[in-house]
Amino acid sequence: MKPNPLLLSLLATGLCGLPLAAQAQSAQDFEALRNELKALRAELDQIKARQPAPSSAPAASASAWSERIDAVELRQKDAVVLGDIPGSFRLPDSETSIRIYGQAEANLVKDFKGTAPGDIFSNVMEQPLGASRSGKMALTAQTSRLGLETSTPTSNGTFNTKVEADFYAYCDADSTCLRNRLRLRHAYGEYAGWLVGQTWSTFVDADNSPETVDFNGPPGFPGGRMMQVRYTYNVPAVAKFQFALEGLNDGIKFPNFVARVDKAFDWGSTNIRLLSHEQHIDGVSKRGLGLGLGAGVKIGSTSTLMAQYSLVDGDADANYLTGANYPVLDGKTLRMDRSQGFLLGLGNVFSDKLRGMASLGVVRSRQRLGDAYVNTYGAQGNRQLLQWHVGMYYLPIKNVELGSELLGGRRTTFDGSKGDLLRLNLQARYLFN
Missing domain, CATH: 1.20.58 (Methane Monooxygenase Hydroxylase; Chain G, domain 1)
Known part of the structure; x- marks a missing residue:
């Protein structure tokens, strides 16, 4: 088999890439x-x-x-x-330690109602409207992934790098959704509180995002991986503070700005996130604001309840609110959909071999029929999205996980049309290192 040049480039990047900060021995x-x-x-x-x-x-x-x-x-x-990275090894004649990790994963998806276009996994944003015909069945291993981390000690701490990719690249320009090709997920370096590269947006609350077997998960939460420069200042007795400039895309005059505060408690954690972002279409730009709140609460010794709330002025590609309607151009005016998202999740570990999870995500537009935004976007823009997940993972042997999940949802448009989602997702994956 001919080596994949992009895969070889990613491996080389991980071995020789920009270092990051991490903890070593105590x-x-x-x-x-x-x-x-x-x-x-x-x-x-x-x-x-x-x-x-x-x-x-x-x-x-x-x-x-x-x-x-x-x-x-x-x-x-x-x-x-x-001591830098558990499960790592030291490179020959080097002080750099490296860890290679990943997962081989297969998913079987069966839709009992209509199948949304454009994605194998849940896509309630485009769920077919009206009476849904029986959906299709699909089997894929495209979400398998490969990653590596490096850590190099210095007199002032450690440099770390991370490079991670999966095989779930987006469609071609002609909308042929073959995917099955390498896609960069994370590629960043961090040192002394500074992070430079691509990873989850600082507006993303990954700690309080419920686990799902479905790859996409419910709507209602920020989910973008962004190019960024981030600084983290941690005062353990007070809180952790983060400030980031993100997503300087073509045509945008100034990067998006995110400020965030996280606070940990004995009973769990909370955070508040503020966003200023710019949208750009055909030479017309406009800035919007965003607010995010998140919390996780421990229930006994085995359960965690998670909650998130987001309010965002306009979004594109689900970077800051999964399920929000896109900005639209009305003559020389760029109009944004102000949306709010709610996310609830509950996870429980029953034993070292079994864990379960349930979640509910909702996105609601604050626009109405007759608004300038809806007149431009169209009456079949999404007024509300709702999606629920109930599933579990079973670990028969070390590093092997078998997942099953039932999920359903409803798409409601501005003109009142509805489309229902119901599907079963079965998963098997092997995690290494």
């Missing part, structure tokens, strides 16, 4: 090594001070102490390198 381990070094050096200084004249014996003694110091320094260096 502070207590390093402190113990530092104290041991200080004690050894102090004893060596005392030996030298007690010998007024040079002789072979003191030289041999000093040499022995120097060897002990070198050994401790080597232990300290190894602790930094080998």
